[in-house]
Amino acid sequence: MKYEDTHPWIQFSLNVDVNDFRLWLKLGEITSKCEHLSGVPLRPEFAQRLNQVFLAKGVLATTAIEGNTLSEEQVQEFLEGNLKLPPSQEYLKQEIENIITVCNSEVQAQINSTEEKVQLCRGLIESYNKRILHELELEEDVVPGELRRHSVVVGNVYRGAPAEDCDYLLERLCEWLNGPDFMAPEDELRVPFVLIKAIVAHIYLAWIHPFGDGNGRTARLVEFHLLFSSGLPLPAAHLLSDHYNKTRTKYYRELDRASRTGGDLMPFIRYAVQGFLDGLREQIGGVREHQMAVAWENYVHDTFREKKTSPTQKRRRDLVLELSYHDWVNVSDIEELSGKIAKLYVAAGERMLQRDLNALSKMRLIERKHGKVKARKSVIQAFLPARVRNGMNDQKTKA
Numbered sequence: 539m540k541y542e543d544t545h546p547w548i549q550f551s552l553n554v555d556v557n558d559f560r561l562w563l564k565l566g567e568i569t570s571k572c573e574h575l576s577g578v579p580l581r582p583e584f585a586q587r588l589n590q591v592f593l594a595k596g597v598l599a600t601t602a603i604e605g606n607t608l609s610e611e612q613v614q615e616f617l618e619g620n621l622k623l624p625p626s627q628e629y630l631k632q633e634i635e636n637i638i639t640v641c642n643s644e645v646q647a648q649i650n651s652t653e654e655k656v657q658l659c660r661g662l663i664e665s666y667n668k669r670i671l672h673e674l675e676l677e678e679d680v681v682p683g684e685l686r687r688h689s690v691v692v693g694n695v696y697r698g699a700p701a702e703d704c705d706y707l708l709e710r711l712c713e714w715l716n717g718p719d720f721m722a723p724e725d726e727l728r729v730p731f732v733l734i735k736a737i738v739a740h741i742y743l744a745w746i747h748p749f750g751d752g753n754g755r756t757a758r759l760v761e762f763h764l765l766f767s768s769g770l771p772l773p774a775a776h777l778l779s780d781h782y783n784k785t786r787t788k789y790y791r792e793l794d795r796a797s798r799t800g801g802d803l804m805p806f807i808r809y810a811v812q813g814f815l816d817g818l819r820e821q822i823g824g825v826r827e828h829q830m831a832v833a834w835e836n837y838v839h840d841t842f843r844e845k846k847t848s849p850t851q852k853r854r855r856d857l858v859l860e861l862s863y864h865d866w867v868n869v870s871d872i873e874e875l876s877g878k879i880a881k882l883y884v885a886a887g888e889r890m891l892q893r894d895l896n897a898l899s900k901m902r903l904i905e906r907k908h909g910k911v912k913a914r915k916s917v918i919q920a921f922l923p924a925r926v927r928n929g930m931n932d933q934k935t936k937a
Contacts, residue, residue, distance in 0.1 A: 539706065540700040540702060541699045541700055542702040544699070544700060544862065545719070545797075545802075546590060547745070547796070547798075547800050547801035548699065548707065548798045548801065550710060550711070550742075550747055551801070552719055552734075552738060553804075554931075555717075555738050555810050558804075558808075561808055562828075564732075564815050565730040565733070565810065565811060566679070566821050567568070567728075567815060567818075568730070568733065568811070568814060568815050570728070570836060571769055571818045571819070571821075571822050571857060572729055572818070574822060575773065575774060575821060575822060576770075578825055578829070579674075580825065581828070581832065587853065588773050588824065589772055589773055590614070590617055592776045592777070592821070593617070593638070593776060594610055594613040594617060595610065595776060595779075595780040596762065596776025596779045596780055597613055597634055597776075598613045598639045599758075599779040599780045599782060599783030600754075600758045600759070600779045600783075601633045601786075603783050603786060603789075604755060606634070608630050608631070608634060608876060614907075616634055617637070617638070621708060629674060629675065629743075631675065631715060631875075632672075632673055632674060632761075632787065634672050634851060634864075636671070636672050636673075637670065638756065638785065638868065640666060640669050640759055641759075644759075644766065648766055648767045649855070651767075654823050656657050657716050658715050658763070658764065659712055660708050660712050662760075663712075663743070663748075663756060663760060664684070664685075665683065666759045666760065667682060667683050667684040667749045667752050667753075667756045667846065668683025668684075670756060670759065671683075671751060676750070677750065677751065679750060679753045680749075680915075681750065682751075682752070684749070684750075685704045685705055685708070685749065686701050686704065686747075686749055686750040687701050688701055688870070689701060689841075690750065690751070693751075693790075694745065696793075696794070696797070698745075698747025698753075698894075699745065699747065704785050705914075706747065707746045708748050709750065710744065711739070711742050711743070715738070717737055720732075720734070725799060727769075728768070728891070732764060732765065732769075732770065732813065733765070734807060734810065735764055736760075736761040736764040736765050736885040737761070737778070737807050737811075737851065738804065739757070739760050740757045740758065740760065740761045740778070741793065741796060742889055743760060744757050744793055745869050758782070759776070760918045761778050762775050762778075765778070773821055774814075774818060774821065777814050777821075778810060780817060781817060782810075782813075783808065784875065785809075785813065787811075787934060788809065828882040830918055831862070832915070833918050833921070834862060834915045835859060836904065837857070837917070837918060838858055841901065841903065842854070842855045850894075852929045853894065853896050854897055854898055855874075855878065856878065856882065857882070857894055857895075858896065858904060859874055859913075860878070860879050861875075861904060861912060861913040862913040862918055863873050865912055866908060866910040866911070867910060867911055868910055869891070869892075869895070869909055869911060869926070870909075872891060895911060
């Protein structure tokens with residue numbers, strides 16, 4: 539095979555450092571956080587927003603690395619059906635639409651699938667490439683979904699594997715990824731092995747570069763497929779693409795480093811795992827904020843449930859719940875917070891508002907300072923398990 543001389547780093551071998559305790563601690567945290575994210579109950583509207591936000595991030599990242607200039611806000615507008623672009627930019631929307639279509643169909647296919655074992659096959663990879671390039675303007679020698687028959691250079695730096703070897707290399711890659719090297723010896727190690735498998739698949743597809751165009755987007759969709767179809771929560775399955783886009787310079791540097799070092803995948807894996815973990819921490823942080831908000835609303839309802847039901851108590855409850863969506867608010871601006879609040883106080887005047895604020899302050903549901911008020915949501919912190927903070931007196935320890 540010609541690639542053995544031109545691309546000796548393509549070896550289809552992986553030696554994961556079992557003694558790298560930092561890597562395995564991170565993989566353990568990823569496993570835990572994935573279980574948390576999968577099992578936590580969320581309000582339907584928040585769950586939908588979480589999925590949509592990270593779908594937008596993942597789709598944007600997948601296309602932005604290849605030069606798409608749409609913003610995350612514009613991708614959100616597309617998802618909501620509100621994106622309008624001039625004719626000269628329609629191709630940008632088409633790229634986004636192709637990726638979203640593949641992701642959504644992948645989600646539905648996996649949800650409805652009864653297969654117990656996820657297999658990556660050449661046909662799936664070719665299908666992704668074909669759908670990614672759907673209705674895009676391409677070079678004459680590029681056929682979506684078909685292996686290239688010519689040499690390609692990526693960014694005037696990296697030359698893909700010889701075209702005559704792409705057929706063999708793609709088959710060999712699928713065989714390797716479906717083989718024993720990526721089978722977890724026990725279920726507790728399933729997530730680490732799946733994550734490493736997805737990262738390795740991405741690297742090798744980038745190295746082989748089997749198609750005339752869309753190789754990077756195909757590699758990132760294969761990554762998404764392996765993560766989601768293996769049981770990782772949907773928002774998390776988009777995190778690697780988002781990480782690569784946010785750290786684009788380092789992404790290309792680590793890819794180049796892996797080939798220049800003769801196929802050592804560990805530096806790239808460490809880089810990808812750290813980014814995936816950072817993204818998971820962000821997602822868990824958002825879920826925690828949502829849970830705290832739900833706990834606070836329940837606390838407010840419970841507090842008023844103990845009182846005699848009356849229009850006055852309902853009005854005060856609605857006021858503190860509305861304040862919960864804001865930080866410090868000028869008392870003079872309270873009536874402008876929402877149509878509902880304006881309706882409650884439009885005829886009553888300043889005096890009733892002040893009485894309500896005084897009552898809520900006595901109930902310790904709001905804080906007041908210099909003509910401003912805010913909901914006292916910090917009270918929920920008291921219900922968290924007790925623990926000592928800064929227990930090491932902020933001294934840094936050396937591992």
